[in-house]
Amino acid sequence: MxxxxxxxxxxxxxxxxxxxxxxxxxxxxxxxxxxxxxxxxxxxxxxxxxxxxxxxxxxxxxxxxxxxxxxxxxxxxxxxxxxxxxxxxxxxxxxxxxxxxxxxxxxxxxxxxxxxxxxxxxxxxxxxxxxxxxxxxxxxxxxxxxxxxxxxxxDSEHNAVFQALPHDFRRNADERGIRRILLTASGGPFRERSAESLANVTPDEACAHPNWVMGRKISVDSATMMNKGLEVIEAHWLFGLPAERIDVVVHPQSVIHSMVEYADGSVLAQLGNPDMRTPIAHAMAYPDRIDAGVRSLDLFEIARLTFERPDFERFPCLGLAYQALREGGAAAAVLNAANEEAVAAFLDGRLGFRGIADVISATLERAHGLSVDSLEAIIEADARARDMACTEILARSTSR
Ligand code: NAD
Ligand code: MG
CATH class of the missing domain: 3.40.50.720 (NAD(P)-binding Rossmann-like Domain)
Known part of the structure; x- marks a missing residue:
């Protein structure tokens, strides 16, 4: 060097x-x-x-x-x-x-x-x-x-999108021919579970992610698919595209980390083993490339890459995040605060798994007139939304 x-x-x-x-x-x-x-x-x-x-x-x-x-x-x-x-x-x-x-x-x-x-x-x-x-x-x-x-x-998806975008993407998405972003999602540990069976899942089952080893909060977010919802909002801010141009594709192998589709029909993807050291090393050394300790991708061993549509009914958190992004204002902050409280309650046994989406949805309905114009306003909105979410959690824990 x-x-x-x-x-x-x-x-x-x-x-x-x-x-x-x-x-x-x-x-x-x-x-x-x-x-x-x-x-x-x-x-x-x-x-x-x-x-x-x-x-x-x-x-x-x-x-x-x-x-x-x-x-x-x-x-x-x-x-x-x-x-x-x-x-x-x-x-x-x-x-x-x-x-x-x-x-x-x-x-x-x-x-x-x-x-x-x-x-x-x-x-x-x-x-x-x-x-x-x-x-x-x-x-x-x-x-x-x-x-x-x-x-x-x-975030591996956003790092992948960043790698698949032209370096001056912030200028104007249309001028650069960017049609849409395809965020891939593993589908989490409950991808194949029925809606009914989700009522009784435990924190340990929710934290047993098939492809990634992560902290407990983000693991539960992956299980509810709120993680992907938060990532849709994250992609909107990072790359400047509206909700309609950010799609979610369930891809259980987690080998394609995300894609960008261009006006000419080209779709650029970033692939790799699911190991966070790849995006970390990419961002740390950018624009250079350095060894991250990640083994080579063995496509013969993987053999098949598959894709599914996300199921908004079994995983309502994903739809709630799109709704909050479209609503704008403080809605995403409320969504996040309610989610953090609901996940914490789920992790210590005060709320059922399906209660997480219910608490977020009820909090989004109740929280109005909050501002996110300054850091102080955001902290205030976050605290107010947490109070409302806690009331919703309490109401559900007494009726369980
Ligand atoms: P983690 O739970 O393993 O680690 C969290 C870290 O934050 C710990 O060092 C902890 O001491 C610290 N921390 C916790 N609460 C704190 C507080 N109130 N004040 C100050 N520090 C506090 O979490 P993680 O899986 O490493 O995730 C970290 C962030 O990265 C999350 O926002 C997550 O969504 C994001 N992320 C994680 C992954 C992953 O693979 N783990 C992938 C993409 C994005
Ligand atoms: Mg991610």
Whole structure:
């Protein structure tokens, strides 16, 4: 490698599934990347191991008690990483002048403020946290345009679309001949289950994804297909196409990560093994290509690629997301907040699987007049929608 300088990377959500894959890519290329700051909610053991291995300048534990324990552990190990605590410290390390790139891999709305801070500070933003964009699409894209930040999608589908688009796609989709985006979906663990049998599925069944190993929240989202719904909204903001030009194709093998169809009938796809290190390495090294530790795609072993239409009846969350995108305003933020609360309730046994879509639908009906014009307004809308969703969850848990 020639004149590349080392990129200092802040990894928000370093202890999670995407965070760990990011650190794996960083470790493979010490001549290109350095872990500048690592953050987590409260997993001290894993964070201590990461700090000892990567020697970052900063480590943030959102939970202050966890920060105290981490400081003790690092002192004992002779590591002089500076340990910060609290949610404000996430923002500090995301916009720190010495950070070049920021991996936004916190799960849920909690990741919005630091991701937005990185965008406002003009960083190379590696965006895994789709909920941030669903909540704040217009505001986030404005921040990117104003600061000149480089926004690179990590979500495998969006990374695939990005790879299949011309480099100047933001100019005008029609002028570039872009007809539509085809987002592929694995269909999740319940693709072949009947509607009735979905009533009694357990959190562990929902989290057993056939192709990807992920955090529990996104695993449940894959099982309800809300993950694909959030991704439709994410694609709208990233690539500027309306809902009618973003289609979902169920593709159980997860080998085609998504496609772009052009006016001349060409359809460009990005293929690969389902391993998040591919989109992570692509975005981190862009426009270069580097080894991600991912094995070669063996098409003979896969043999068949199949496609199905999504079933909006068994998986109503997908339709709710399209509805929220078409409605505009605060609807997507409400959808996201209600989904986060409903998924948390499902994961700890307070709500049935099919109750997730019911709670979201009821919350969307009730929430009106909320604004998403500023970060403060979004935080307020998110909190109001969560309150309404919690009332809906309570009503269903008492009647179960
Ligand atoms: P995960 O649950 O494995 O990890 C989440 C990380 O966020 C952890 O480091 C955790 O400590 C931190 N965190 C959790 N709550 C927090 C809070 N309130 N404040 C600060 N930090 C907090 O999740 P994941 O699977 O790595 O997913 C991360 C994000 O990436 C999600 O938005 C998900 O939708 C997206 N994503 C994940 C995958 C995947 O394959 N895992 C693929 C595409 C997109
Ligand atoms: Mg995805």
């Amino acid at each position: 020639s004149d590349t300088t080392i990129q200092r990377v802040t990894v928000l959500g370093a202890t999670g599934s995407i965070g760990m894959s990011t650190l794996d890519v960083i470790a493979r290329h010490p001549d290109r990347f350095e872990a500048f700051a690592l953050t987590a909610q409260d997993s001290v053991d894993r964070m201590a191991e990461l700090c000892i291995r990567f020697l970052p300048r900063f480590a943030v534990m959102v939970n202050p008690a966890a920060a105290v324990r981490l400081r003790e552990r690092l002192q004992g190990a002779g590591v002089n990483t500076c340990v910060l605590d609290g949610a404000d410290a996430l923002i500090e390390v995301a916009r720190h002048e010495q950070a070049d790139a920021v991996m936004a891999a916190i799960v849920g709305a909690a990741g919005l403020a630091p991701a937005l801070a990185a965008a406002r500070a003009g960083k190379r933003v590696l965006l895994a946290n789709k909920e941030a964009l669903v909540l704040s699409g217009a505001l986030f894209m404005e921040a990117v345009a104003e600061s000149g930040a480089q926004l690179l999608p990590i």
